Amino acid sequence: MARKRVGNKRERIIAAAAKLFGERDYHDTTTAKIAESAGVAAGTIYIYFRSKEELLVAVFEEFLGRHMDRLREGVEREKMPQDKLMRLLTLGLELMEDNPDSARIFLSQLRQSTKMITTVVKRSSRAYKDIIEDVLTECARQGLCRDVNVHAAASMLFGAFQSTVLDWVAHECSYSLTDMNGELTEFILHGICSSDREEESAAQ
Amino acid sequence: MARKRVGNKRERIIAAAAKLFGERDYHDTTTAKIAESAGVAAGTIYIYFRSKEELLVAVFEEFLGRHMDRLREGVEREKMPQDKLMRLLTLGLELMEDNPDSARIFLSQLRQSTKMITTVVKRSSRAYKDIIEDVLTECARQGLCRDVNVHAAASMLFGAFQSTVLDWVAHECSYSLTDMNGELTEFILHGICSSDREEESAAQ
Amino acid sequence: MARKRVGNKRERIIAAAAKLFGERDYHDTTTAKIAESAGVAAGTIYIYFRSKEELLVAVFEEFLGRHMDRLREGVEREKMPQDKLMRLLTLGLELMEDNPDSARIFLSQLRQSTKMITTVVKRSSRAYKDIIEDVLTECARQGLCRDVNVHAAASMLFGAFQSTVLDWVAHECSYSLTDMNGELTEFILHGICSSDREEESAAQ
Amino acid sequence: MARKRVGNKRERIIAAAAKLFGERDYHDTTTAKIAESAGVAAGTIYIYFRSKEELLVAVFEEFLGRHMDRLREGVEREKMPQDKLMRLLTLGLELMEDNPDSARIFLSQLRQSTKMITTVVKRSSRAYKDIIEDVLTECARQGLCRDVNVHAAASMLFGAFQSTVLDWVAHECSYSLTDMNGELTEFILHGICSSDREEESAAQ
């Protein structure tokens, strides 16, 4: 029970930080507010984290750690590359929907610039893209894919995914994010233009 | 001549701010550094801008103003919806490549959260998406598009576009951004999956 | 045994504090570091000492208590005032050499200024000077001394003594402090004692 | 006049710092108190000094700069080594008496421990001792001195001098420091100079 409390505090600080960093932004969130929101004293934060920046990193890694694991698991459970791709998108949206605070910070901090932050952010979006690239590579190997530059494609896919989540967050999570699954999957799988176009161009 | 100088100063401040906001980030950029980089006194900034935040807004709008205009022009010069779409992507990449500083701030600030900033950012990415939506709507109207949710599609397209530029910036603009034009266009027009799949589904 | 342990702890805390206060300085030494170095918990210090300041006082008095006693003893063992003076210097250097940590804190803290510290420091350097003054007074009474202001002379003697030790500490105790005994004794004897003495000794 | 004000501010901050550092001690003196005492805003200190520590250094160097110069000048004006020595002591006491604040900080900080401080303090007490050593060396060369270890002797002399000033400061400068000149001079001359001198003077 004592142990539980300790764990509680670290978790509570991370949760409070995730919430606040997501709501406003890193610089607009004071350690005082985080402490207050976590229900601990100002100094307590520094028992668990060396600095405010390290707290941000922790928030980030905590979220991504769980996120990536579940994503990988889900993808690996599928056999067909195409199903993997679909699962990737579906699961991604679901996870974001379940952790709106973390989603918000994932999106909003993603493009900050302090040295340390950038490093961590890069590392974690790398993690994300790695999964995507793996799936795309597999698709390509089985001939299910156009002959794409996998790296570029992963990046675009990631961008489309992020944008979708960002829209949802911008609308204050007022609709179900998974409702967008169809659209996103269609976009990624089919492309936005009708196959008519391809037939046309094939006709030329 | 006095007037010219004045204009000069405003421009120089905006240019310096664009450069610095892009290099580091809004909070890590002090007005003192901006003033120094612009070659003016600290107080001078406040003759032209009510606050640091308003300066950011100005930087933003200045960039987007020119950007959007050229984008719209280029798109309108094309007749065919599909060509419009392609032109949109090509021009977009070109404009980013020509203004790396602005590109950087466009990307990095895009997801900050201060009240006013968010407002402006939303307004400007709205502008961007409006153009995209217009083009997509036209495509749809001519049956060149799958029956997409234009709003969502625009958002995804925008995300893929941003991601492409972001990658380039992350690689310190070390390659030509327009080289990615092919990939991006392919991605957007065709989708990443092989047309086999589409033929398959067409066969159904 | 429990009691022994208790005594142990108090001593260990004082020893750790003496070491650390000497190495860095009062303000740069945290109670946490003292506790760690003493191998006790942070709170334990406050079982034995009311405050950090009181710990400093204890360190001080502990050192001076032993120091003064041994000094007095040694001096009293000598019969001749002049021998007492010489013994005072010799013993003083020896004691410092044997307790470099305490020597360091004795010197470095000697001129701090916090209210309580000053009080204690004054009290303890008083103790030191008292012994010196006693010896000098005796010398004067027996006509072995120039007609000096005993108080001032004691102060100067003390200063010269301190400076000698301080030099040694500044050189990181890399040479034997007692090697300076000759120089110091000469300086003091000539400086304070009447030239009669010299004639006397010359007469021998 | 504007310039005068600027200079004024730097000087006022140094003066206020000298006063407060001397009264209490470095750590017990807050930058807020210094600013208040100097009649400037808290931030103003950081226009003139990079940090609180650098301010201490400045206080120190400012005092010692003037001090050393005047000391050297005075010493060089004398022809006879012995007169130089006497002048050194007399002038030293006079300068201290004229700048009680600086004297206090000179004495109290002399044995602090922060890295940078120690460096500066060492550098400056070195300066002091250099002058002393120069004079002593000259005395030795002319046979007016016992065959002393000049370095050690300089250190003792410095210690005796400091102690004298410290006593005065401890008595809150309630008597005239120069009144101690006779005692100090006697102590030093006897302590350092050869007894030949005494015989000489006895012969007169």
Added chain:
DNA sequence: AATGAATGAGTCTTCATTCAT
């Protein structure tokens, strides 16, 4: 219009001290 010295509110962080266990 321009300057840049001055301001002072606001922030992160440290650390002596307490207290429930």
Added chain:
DNA sequence: AATGAATGAAGACTCATTCAT
């Protein structure tokens, strides 16, 4: 007696903004 997690007051320093010149 002992622990060590928690506290929260205090302090150095930053920086957007102002204003006398």
